[in-house]
Amino acid sequence: MRISLIIPMYNESRVIGDTAKTLHEYMSKRLEDYQVIFFDDGSKDGSAQIVESLGLPNMKVSGYGGNRGKGAAVRCAMLEADGDIIMFTDADLAYGTEVIGRVYDIFESAPETQIVTGSRNLSRDGYEGYTFTRKLMSKAYIKVLCFVGGFKLTDSQCGCKAFCNKAAKDIFSRLEVDGFAFDFEAILWAGELGYKISEMPVKVINHRESKISVLKDTFRMLSDLRRIKKRVREKARESK
Numbered sequence: 001m002r003i004s005l006i007i008p009m010y011n012e013s014r015v016i017g018d019t020a021k022t023l024h025e026y027m028s029k030r031l032e033d034y035q036v037i038f039f040d041d042g043s044k045d046g047s048a049q050i051v052e053s054l055g056l057p058n059m060k061v062s063g064y065g066g067n068r069g070k071g072a073a074v075r076c077a078m079l080e081a082d083g084d085i086i087m088f089t090d091a092d093l094a095y096g097t098e099v100i101g102r103v104y105d106i107f108e109s110a111p112e113t114q115i116v117t118g119s120r121n122l123s124r125d126g127y128e129g130y131t132f133t134r135k136l137m138s139k140a141y142i143k144v145l146c147f148v149g150g151f152k153l154t155d156s157q158c159g160c161k162a163f164c165n166k167a168a169k170d171i172f173s174r175l176e177v178d179g180f181a182f183d184f185e186a187i188l189w190a191g192e193l194g195y196k197i198s199e200m201p202v203k204v205i206n207h208r209e210s211k212i213s214v215l216k217d218t219f220r221m222l223s224d225l226r227r228i229k230k231r232v233r234e235k236a237r238e239s240k
Contacts, residue, residue, distance in 0.1 A: 004083030071182030
């Protein structure tokens with residue numbers, strides 16, 4: 001079974017070299033067939049060149065030029081990947097590398113698995129090391145998602161999600177959100193298309209300052225929820 005791992009990157013020069021080396025060391029030992037796609041979202045700090053200069057096997061750099069947003073980067077990479085399992089995680093490997101093997105084992109032991117999403121709320125130490133403010137805002141956002149968007153899972157914004165190939169192509173070919181709210185849009189489409197989502201407890205291992213502006217980006221995402229929900233449901237009805 002082949003797994004494709006997607007790393008969206010935007011100005012990640014401080015960490016991306018170590019990330020590529022860490023992934024190579026882990027995945028070459030743990031997995032027989034894999035690819036890693038570093039998808040550049042218009043970085044201006046040479047992130048893509050850093051990865052390319054390493055010349056590591058089974059790793060490629062892709063991109064579209066310009067900065068469009070994490071949602072656009074993940075979407076394009078998902079449609080480009082060819083693995084039986086297609087997974088994305090953050091450029092700083094916030095959830096470590098073992099989570100990749102855990103995802104692989106879930107799909108291998110249960111071939112009927114369609115989507116696995118990480119959740120920081122399923123274990124006591126999921127938010128260990130977070131500042132009080134960041135933890136509070138993350139949990140508050142999930143509560144609002146449940147209320148405004150009808151969200152049913154325990155964690156929407158965890159940067160660790162995996163899809164079987166069919167689900168990845170089916171869902172991400174329909175997405176339109178270029179920003180951080182793409183997770184919500186993907187989950188909505190998964191529900192409309194009848195895909196089953198399994199949650200897996202994860203813990204944040206590597207911490208760094210979030211690129212999200214708590215007030216600006218949270219309010220922007222919340223303002224998008226109703227619009228996204230309406231559009232997804234309208235398009236789902238049209239396709240039936």
